[in-house]
Amino acid sequence: MTQDAMDMPLQQEDDELPDAVPVPGALVPHLSECALLLDIDGTLLDFAPTPREVWVPPGLAKTMNRLLERTSGALALVSGRSLNDIDLIFAPSEFPAVGGHGAEMRLSTDSEAVAAHAPPMDKDLKKRLAAIAQLSPGILLEDKGYSLALHYRLAPHAEKAIYEAVSLIRADLPNAPIEVLPGKCVCEIKHSGFTKASGVRELMTHEPFRGRRPVFIGDDVTDESVFAIMPDLGGQAFSVGRRAHGVAGHFDEPRDVREWLAHLLDDEKMMTEKLRR
Structure with a gap:
């Protein structure tokens, strides 16, 4: 893959x-x-x-x-x-x-x-990931401290571009201990620990x-x-x-x-x- x-x-x-x-409620103790x-x-x-x-x-x-x-x-x-x-x-x-x-x-x-x-995410890496929000109006950046989320509910057309940009950053930093979490109209990146x-x-x-x-x-x-x-x-x-x-x-x-x-x-x-x- x-x-x-x-x-x-x-x-x-x-x-x-x-x-x-x-x-049914009966399933719960x-x-x-x-x-x-x-x-x-x-x-x-x-x-x-x-x-x-x-x-x-x-x-x-x-x-x-x-x-x-x-x-x-x-x-x-x-x-x-x-x-x-x-x-x-x-x-x-x-x-x-x-x-x-x-x-x-x-x-x-x-x-x-x-x-x-939980170790914090590297600051320089965060900056690179945050720049992805500039790809299109409607992409919302959310810094959660331990992770970074790119919401595209207001820009669904940008989904592919967001994940491609994240992939390029990961390819450039293959040893970075990060994990990508695909969600419902959100791409979230966090430390893998x-x-x-x-x-x-x-x-x-x-x-x-x-x-x-x-x-x-x-x-x-x-x-x-x-x-x-x-x-x-x-x-x-x-x-x-x-x-x-x-x-x-x-x-x-x-x-x-x-x-x-x-x-x-x-x-x-x-x-x-x-x-x-």
């Missing part, structure tokens, strides 16, 4: 993937036994023209705070966004989180954020997540590394918008995820009432 082919977005037709079933791990963009929240325009629907933060309480704190957001960015989106609420594709982590709402052994999966593995070694069965929901190619490790952790994965390999079920869109999370609380309440009788 050529370097150019490796750097182009991964596209898989649904027909090539195994069937996945829609997600009791909230006292599980850890809820949730991607943000395209999973909890609908996509927007730019990353800054995403919108938290009314009631979602309340649902998440109630789930955080019911799981005794074992709910975490798992995102490519930085922790600061996550907090801005959900303000004034704060949640445990794995940010920056595993580069940083916060174990609880009252703990300090820590870097998860960490992933969402490595962040989740680290998270699950700490209280209150340790010993629980993780339930991860994600939508994009960058979430596939977490899908892959769920069996190792005794957990389950669910995809959004497409049927992905290795998942127990799928949701059609973020709205379905939000409704399902709210139903988890209702199911838990009904189960508790039955136990009391």
Whole structure:
């Protein structure tokens, strides 16, 4: 496989993937036994023209705070966004989180954020990659600290040119420890020493997540590394918008995820009432 082919977005037709079933609440263990791990963009929240325009629907933060309480704190957001960015989106609420594709982590709402052994990207390399945004109006550059993202939702015609430019830089620096993450209308470049999966593995070694069965929901190619490790952790994965390999079920869109999370609380309440009788 050529370097150019490796750097182009991964596209898989649904027909090539195994069937996945829609997600009933019965597939999820009791909230006292599980850890809820949730991607943000395209999973909890609908996509927007730019990353800054995403919108938290009314009631979602309340649902998440109630789930955080019911799981005794074992709910975490798992995102490519930085922790600061996550907090801005959900303000004034704060949640445990794995940010920056595993580069940083916060174990609880009252703990300090820590870097998860993530080295920063070389500054000169960042400058070269950032210059790619000048290829076309509409390409938005996002510096996430540990990674750099080139969004082209407003310039879809520029997709091929972006990946070709990234490939040329990688060919010029073959020993640079970087990884290209193709996403939905975004090309992200980060240091190769960490992933969402490595962040989740680290998270699950700490209280209150340790010993629980993780339930991860994600939508994009960058979430596939977490899908892959769920069996190792005794957990389950669910995809959004497409049927992905290795998942127990799928949701059609973020709205379905939000409704399902709210139903988890209702199911838990009904189960508790039955136990009391």
